[in-house]
Amino acid sequence: MIRVAVQPAAIDIAAELDLHDAGGHGASASFIGRVRGDGDLTELFLDHHPAMTAAGLADLAHAAADRWQLSALTLIHRVGAMVPGETIVFVLTSSPHRAEALAACEFLIDRLKTDVMLWKRETFVDGRVRWVEPREGDGTRADRWNA
Amino acid sequence: MTLQIAYFAWVRERMGVADETVDLPAGVTNVSSLVAWLAARDARGQVAFAEPQRIRAAIDGVMMGLDAPLAGAREVALFPPVTGG
Numbered sequence: 001m002i003r004v005a006v007q008p009a010a011i012d013i014a015a016e017l018d019l020h021d022a023g024g025h026g027a028s029a030s031f032i033g034r035v036r037g038d039g040d041l042t043e044l045f046l047d048h049h050p051a052m053t054a055a056g057l058a059d060l061a062h063a064a065a066d067r068w069q070l071s072a073l074t075l076i077h078r079v080g081a082m083v084p085g086e087t088i089v090f091v092l093t094s095s096p097h098r099a100e101a102l103a104a105c106e107f108l109i110d111r112l113k114t115d116v117m118l119w120k121r122e123t124f125v126d127g128r129v130r131w132v133e134p135r136e137g138d139g140t141r142a143d144r145w146n147a
Numbered sequence: 148m149t150l151q152i153a154y155f156a157w158v159r160e161r162m163g164v165a166d167e168t169v170d171l172p173a174g175v176t177n178v179s180s181l182v183a184w185l186a187a188r189d190a191r192g193q194v195a196f197a198e199p200q201r202i203r204a205a206i207d208g209v210m211m212g213l214d215a216p217l218a219g220a221r222e223v224a225l226f227p228p229v230t231g232g
Contacts, residue, residue: 033232046231047156049224052208077231089232109232117205117224118231119156131157132230 001072002065004057006048008080011087016074025071025094029101031109037084040125046079046088049117053079056116064093064108068100075108077118107145114142150217152181154195155226158202161195171217178204179213181223201227 001023003016013032020028035044061075072094082088091108095101112118113134120132153166175184179199186196196202204211205224217223 047159049153049155049205049226052205052224055208113232114229116229116231117155117226118229119227120230121156131227134228134230138232 002058002061003072003074003076004054004061005076006054006057006079007076008078011076011078011090013087013090016076016090016092019074020072020092020094023072023094026096027098027101028072028092028094029098029105030093031089031091031105032087033089033109035082035084035086035088041084041122042125043123044082044084044088045121045123046077046082047119047121048077048079052117053077057112060108060111060115063111064104067107068093068095068104069097070095070100070104073104073108075112077112077116079118110138110141111145113138148217150181150220151222152185153222153224155224157227158195158225162191175217177214177216178206178211178223178225181217182213182225185225203228 057075057077061073065073070093074092076090078088091105093101093104122132123129148171149168150171151168154162159165175181182196182199182202185192203226206215206220207222
């Protein structure tokens with residue numbers, strides 16, 4: 001089961017976990033990315049490409065499913081405006097074996113930072129607005145998986 | 148040749164539009180020359196494409212390098228490096 005979504009609505013993590021619980025998979029690994037509340041940030045806005053963002057997530061999901069033995073995979077990214085504490089991204093991988101679930105989860109979060117059409121814009125309490133620049137380490141972490 | 152161009156993130160903000168349809172002049176044959184043409188066309192383009200090395204592109208939904216040819220393209224998307232996750 002591969003489930004991929006790009007959505008402006010809040011991510012219901014409990015409901016997503018329930019879907020994997022119901023599968024009877026031996027091991028699940030998850031990653032939750034949230035809006036950090038540091039530096040007087042008031043809003044994080046995620047811009048996306050209507051078609052290519054979803055296609056990019058689906059490509060990553062299938063790459064993970066090809067590479068590791070997964071019985072279920074959920075990859076959900078929020079877009080639009082969010083406030084500190086809200087979940088931006090949720091990755092959940094299930095497998096008969098923990099090593100496969102953990103590796104696939106880490107691969108997905110590393111690669112979606114460099115491969116998927118998403119752009120973050122930060123707004124601060126004093127009204128400053130800035131687009132987030134990619135971090136040098138993002139490319140390094142993503143490239144580790146090229147083998 | 149008529150081409151649809153879509154802009155994202157700060158490229159869109161600096162261009163002031165999300166997309167536009169342009170009639171390409173002769174000589175604009177790849178993404179690089181399209182970016183150079185947009186930069187020279189007006190003040191908004193000059194600001195948006197002042198640093199072409201910070202621009203990424205997709206042609207008809209596929210990520211491409213700046214040397215990718217435009218022949219046969221319907222839509223080109225121009226945007227900064229991605230920052231999701």
